[in-house]
Amino acid sequence: MKKFDSVIVGGGMVGLTMAVAVARSGFSVAVIDSADLSKTATKNFDGRVSAITLTSRRILENIGVWAGLKENAGPISHIRISDGDSHLFLDYDAKMISDEPMGHIVENRFIRENLLAAAREYPNLEIFAPAHYEKITYHPEQVEVSVNGATILAKLLIAADGKKSKIAAQAGIKPVIRDYGQDGIVCTVRHEKNHQNTACERFLPAGPFAILPMQGGHHSSLVWTEKRALTPLFLQMDNENFTREVEKRFGNYLEKLEVIEPRFSFPLALYHAKRYISHRLALIGDAAHSIHPVAGQGLNLGIRDAAVLAELLIGQRNLGLDLGSSIMLEKYQDLRKGDNLLMMSVTDGLNHLFSNSIAPLKLARDIGLAAVNKTPPIKKFFMLHAIGAIGHQPKLALAG
Ligand SMILES: Cc1cc2nc3c(=O)[nH]c(=O)nc-3n(C[C@H](O)[C@H](O)[C@H](O)COP(=O)(O)OP(=O)(O)OC[C@H]3O[C@@H](n4cnc5c(N)ncnc54)[C@H](O)[C@@H]3O)c2cc1C
Incomplete structure (x- = not known):
C-alpha cells in the first residue's frame, strides 16, 4: 500500500506538466500510464509539433522544463491567415502586444523528453509505466487505485488520460462529441528560403492548412486538414506525387520544397466532458476537452488546466485543507470551463466557416479578415486570446 497526495492517470504532455508542477511544490504524486513513456519521446512516435503560446512557455519555465526545450524551439513572430487564393489576409505581428515572440514551435518528442527528465528528478514523484490500473474505488476521504499488484491511496485522482477518457466514462461523466469527418495529415518539409519565423494558416475548402515554422529557419511542420475519405490516398502516395500535392497547397513563397518522411494522420473530433469534476476526481487536458x-x-x-489545478492544490495545502475537497474542485471547474469553451467555439466556428468554397460565404469571410486586419484593437484582443493572456492567469503563468 502506497500513499500519495494525488495520483495522475495519463503521463502525456498534460499529465506530466501537472505531475512536475505539484512535485516541485513538495506534493507526493504517482503517475500511471499504460504506455512505455520513454518510447513516446522518440521521433517516430507521433511526428507532431506543438505551437506553445507565451503563457504556456511561462508555465514551462516556472516548472523548470523550458530551459531544456528552448534550443529546439522555433519562435513565432508573425502569423499570416489567408482564405484560399484570396489576396485579402490577416497578419499578426508579435510586436503589437509584446517584445516576446507570440509562441514557439516545438516538436512533441522534445516536450515529452524534457517533461519526463524533469519528472524523474523528484523522489516524491513515482511513475508507474507501462502499467494498467485494475480498479479505482472512490472512498469518502480518499481514492484507491490498484496498479501492478500495488494499492495506491490518494486524496485526489487527476485524469489526464486523453480524448475519450476511460476514467471520465467510468465516473459517469458524459462527453459532447462531434466528429469532423476530417483528419490532420502531419509531415515536415524542408524549404529553400528562410521562413522568417512566420506561421501561415491557409483556409482551403477541405479545411485549414497550417505551415508552422520550426527552429533553424529551413524546416516547417504541416498540419493539413483533409476529408477523412481522402487521407489513405495521400498517406500511400509516393513521395514525388505527395510533394506535388503539398506544393499545390503550400505555394512557392519559400521556393523549393522537400517532404521529409514519415507522414502521420490524426482523426479530428471535438470532445468536451460535460463536467470536469466528480467526487475526488478532476479531468485535465484532452480528458476534459479536445479541440x-x-x-x-x-x-x-x-x-493551463494543470497550472490552475496546481495553484488550487497549493492553496489548499497552505491552509491545511483537504486536497480533494468538492469546493476546490468546483473552483477548478469554474476557472477552466469558460476559457476552454471559448477556445472550443472559436476553433469549431473557424473550421465550419472556412471549410467550404461557397462564394457568398467566401466573400463575407475575406472581407471579415481584411476588416480585422485594419482594426488594431480587435486584432490585439485576438492576439492576446491566442497567446493565452485572457481570463484567469495562474501564478505559474506569470513571468518569473
Ligand atoms: C494534428 C494535431 C496538431 C496539434 N497541434 C497542436 C498545437 O500546435 N498546439 C497545441 O496546443 N495543441 C495541438 N494539438 C492538440 C494536442 O496535441 C493535444 O491537446 C495534447 O496532446 C493532449 O495532451 P494530453 O496529455 O491531454 O493527452 P494525450 O497526449 O492523449 O495523453 C494521454 C496519456 O494517457 C495515457 N493513457 C490513456 N489511457 C490510459 C489508461 N487507461 N491508463 C493509463 N494511461 C492511459 C496515454 O498513454 C497517454 O500517454 C494538436 C492535435 C492534433 C491532432
Whole structure:
C-alpha cells in the first residue's frame, strides 16, 4: 500500500506538466500510464509539433522544463491567415502586444523528453509505466487505485488520460462529441528560403492548412486538414506525387520544397466532458476537452488546466485543507470551463466557416479578415486570446 497526495492517470504532455508542477511544490504524486513513456519521446512516435503560446512557455519555465526545450524551439513572430487564393489576409505581428515572440514551435518528442527528465528528478514523484490500473474505488476521504499488484491511496485522482477518457466514462461523466469527418495529415518539409519565423494558416475548402515554422529557419511542420475519405490516398502516395500535392497547397513563397518522411494522420473530433469534476476526481487536458487543431491550442489549454489545478492544490495545502475537497474542485471547474469553451467555439466556428468554397460565404469571410486586419484593437484582443493572456492567469503563468 502506497500513499500519495494525488495520483495522475495519463503521463502525456498534460499529465506530466501537472505531475512536475505539484512535485516541485513538495506534493507526493504517482503517475500511471499504460504506455512505455520513454518510447513516446522518440521521433517516430507521433511526428507532431506543438505551437506553445507565451503563457504556456511561462508555465514551462516556472516548472523548470523550458530551459531544456528552448534550443529546439522555433519562435513565432508573425502569423499570416489567408482564405484560399484570396489576396485579402490577416497578419499578426508579435510586436503589437509584446517584445516576446507570440509562441514557439516545438516538436512533441522534445516536450515529452524534457517533461519526463524533469519528472524523474523528484523522489516524491513515482511513475508507474507501462502499467494498467485494475480498479479505482472512490472512498469518502480518499481514492484507491490498484496498479501492478500495488494499492495506491490518494486524496485526489487527476485524469489526464486523453480524448475519450476511460476514467471520465467510468465516473459517469458524459462527453459532447462531434466528429469532423476530417483528419490532420502531419509531415515536415524542408524549404529553400528562410521562413522568417512566420506561421501561415491557409483556409482551403477541405479545411485549414497550417505551415508552422520550426527552429533553424529551413524546416516547417504541416498540419493539413483533409476529408477523412481522402487521407489513405495521400498517406500511400509516393513521395514525388505527395510533394506535388503539398506544393499545390503550400505555394512557392519559400521556393523549393522537400517532404521529409514519415507522414502521420490524426482523426479530428471535438470532445468536451460535460463536467470536469466528480467526487475526488478532476479531468485535465484532452480528458476534459479536445479541440480542432486549427489554432494550435489543445495542449495550451491543457497546460493551463494543470497550472490552475496546481495553484488550487497549493492553496489548499497552505491552509491545511483537504486536497480533494468538492469546493476546490468546483473552483477548478469554474476557472477552466469558460476559457476552454471559448477556445472550443472559436476553433469549431473557424473550421465550419472556412471549410467550404461557397462564394457568398467566401466573400463575407475575406472581407471579415481584411476588416480585422485594419482594426488594431480587435486584432490585439485576438492576439492576446491566442497567446493565452485572457481570463484567469495562474501564478505559474506569470513571468518569473
Ligand atoms: C494534428 C494535431 C496538431 C496539434 N497541434 C497542436 C498545437 O500546435 N498546439 C497545441 O496546443 N495543441 C495541438 N494539438 C492538440 C494536442 O496535441 C493535444 O491537446 C495534447 O496532446 C493532449 O495532451 P494530453 O496529455 O491531454 O493527452 P494525450 O497526449 O492523449 O495523453 C494521454 C496519456 O494517457 C495515457 N493513457 C490513456 N489511457 C490510459 C489508461 N487507461 N491508463 C493509463 N494511461 C492511459 C496515454 O498513454 C497517454 O500517454 C494538436 C492535435 C492534433 C491532432
